[in-house]
Amino acid sequence: MTPTAYQPVTSVVDHGTTRDGLIQLRRRWQPTDDAHAAVLLLHGIAEHSGRYEHVGRRLAEAGFDVIAYDHRGYGRSGGRRGHVDSWSQFSDDLEDQLAEIRTLGLPTVVIAHSMGGLIAVRYLIDERPAPDLLVLSGPALGAEIPRHLRIAAPIISRLLPHFEIKEDGDPSLLSKDDRVGAEFYADPYRVPYPTARLGRELMNAIDEAREGIDKITVPTLVLHGGDDRLVPTAASEILETRPNVERRVLGELRHEIFNEAEGLDIVDDVVSWINQHL
Numbered sequence: 001m002t003p004t005a006y007q008p009v010t011s012v013v014d015h016g017t018t019r020d021g022l023i024q025l026r027r028r029w030q031p032t033d034d035a036h037a038a039v040l041l042l043h044g045i046a047e048h049s050g051r052y053e054h055v056g057r058r059l060a061e062a063g064f065d066v067i068a069y070d071h072r073g074y075g076r077s078g079g080r081r082g083h084v085d086s087w088s089q090f091s092d093d094l095e096d097q098l099a100e101i102r103t104l105g106l107p108t109v110v111i112a113h114s115m116g117g118l119i120a121v122r123y124l125i126d127e128r129p130a131p132d133l134l135v136l137s138g139p140a141l142g143a144e145i146p147r148h149l150r151i152a153a154p155i156i157s158r159l160l161p162h163f164e165i166k167e168d169g170d171p172s173l174l175s176k177d178d179r180v181g182a183e184f185y186a187d188p189y190r191v192p193y194p195t196a197r198l199g200r201e202l203m204n205a206i207d208e209a210r211e212g213i214d215k216i217t218v219p220t221l222v223l224h225g226g227d228d229r230l231v232p233t234a235a236s237e238i239l240e241t242r243p244n245v246e247r248r249v250l251g252e253l254r255h256e257i258f259n260e261a262e263g264l265d266i267v268d269d270v271v272s273w274i275n276q277h278l
Contacts, residue, residue, distance in 0.1 A: 009060040011053060016069075016100075018093055022078035025049070025070040026097075029060035037278055038106040040097060040131070041068035042116030044140070045202075046082075046169075048075025048189045055111075055258050055267055062271040064109075067101055069093070071116075073198075075189050083162060083195040087205045091123045098131060107278050111270065113137040114231060114255065115202070122205045125212030133277055134220040135270055138228050138255050140202075141209055142235030157200035164193040173230050173255055180259045213238055220245045221273050223266065225253035246273075 011027040018024050027049050039059050043049050049068035056066045072079035072089060084090060094110075101108055110131045112120040117139025124130055169192070171181025184190060194202070216239070224236045226249045239245045253260050258267060 009057045011056055011068075018072065018078075018089075019096055020089070020092075022072050024072070024078070024093070025076040027052075027056065027068045029056035029066040031060045031063050031065065033063065035065035035104075035106055036063050037065070037109055037132075037274065038101045038104050039064045039066045039109045039111055039274075040094075040101055041066065042094070042110065042112035042119055043068065043071065043074070044114030044116050044138075045194065046074075046191050047184070047187075050075065050189065051184070051187075052258070054264065058264055058267045059111075059271065062268075064271075064274075065104060065106065067097070069097060071119075074191050080162060080195070082164065082191045082193055082198055084198050084201055087122060087201040090119045091126060091128065094119060094123050095128050098129060102129075107132045109133040109135065109274055111135040111137070112139065113258070115140050117141070118202070118205055118209060121209045121213075121216060124218065125209060125215040127215060130218050132218070133274060134216075134218045135273070136220065136222045136236070136239070137257055138224050138231045139222065139236055139239075140231050141206060141238060142232055154200045154203075157196040162195050162197070164195055165199050166193050168192075169230075175254050175256050175259045176252070177259065177261060180256060210238055213242065216242055217244055219277050221270065222247040223250060223257055223270075224248070225250050225255055225257050225260075227252045228255045230255040 009029050011029050013027050016024045041052050048070045052068055059066045070077035073081055073083045108131045110120050117136040171185045174181045222236050222239050224233050240247050
């Protein structure tokens with residue numbers, strides 16, 4: 001008998017609707033056997049859930065039912081590009097998706113990168129319904145924001161909330177693998193510029209998250225690249241003050257730790273941590 005060829009897990013895409021009526025793209029990676037937990041992936045600024053195909057696949061192969069969605073204004077979800085009227089809209093989207101995932105009847109884990117990590121932390125300090133476990137990758141609890149943008153964003157946000165803040169980035173900051181940055185900057189779904197309103201809301205969310213950090217009581221794993229120059233490694237140090245948090249600084253890795261050469265090994269470490277804490 002000819003053995004059955006290995007079929008890698010790939011995501012299935014569908015669409016839902018946010019509570020305020022925006023179309024929301026969602027991806028799902030399902031294990032071949034019964035799942036023992038559900039994972040919700042939250043992507044970072046400028047990107048989309050499609051960049052996590054390799055992460056979702058690895059987690060599904062480890063026995064997790066994995067869901068990700070494109071944030072409003074990003075990827076193929078609805079909304080003005082790179083914009084949010086209020087940070088609470090991100091929190092509402094997360095709350096609704098967690099409620100939907102809870103219907104699977106499984107322990108629930110949030111894995112969140114960069115701005116996704118800020119969304120998760122800001123959500124939790126509002127004491128909304130929490131996941132069972134939290135994993136943060138380079139959470140944006142601090143950022144290298146030029147002084148002129150810090151001053152200008154709140155003013156422009158009031159006068160021209162949809163004004164795009166055009167500050168070109170450096171693709172080499174994402175990963176030591178130059179292909180990662182090159183592919184991302186060529187990605188047709190990349191949203192390069194946030195609006196002034198999102199800039200203001202993001203800066204406020206950082207301040208509020210740091211002030212309310214004592215409200216983070218969920219068992220949490222924090223992973224941060226030791227050479228992260230987009231979200232400085234020191235930005236996540238504040239989480240070490242919490243007794244429920246384990247923080248690991250990962251050598252000379254840059255911002256997108258899952259897109260480094262060691263990325264899948266890091267996913268495997270996340271799997272081990274989750275399994276130990278379930």
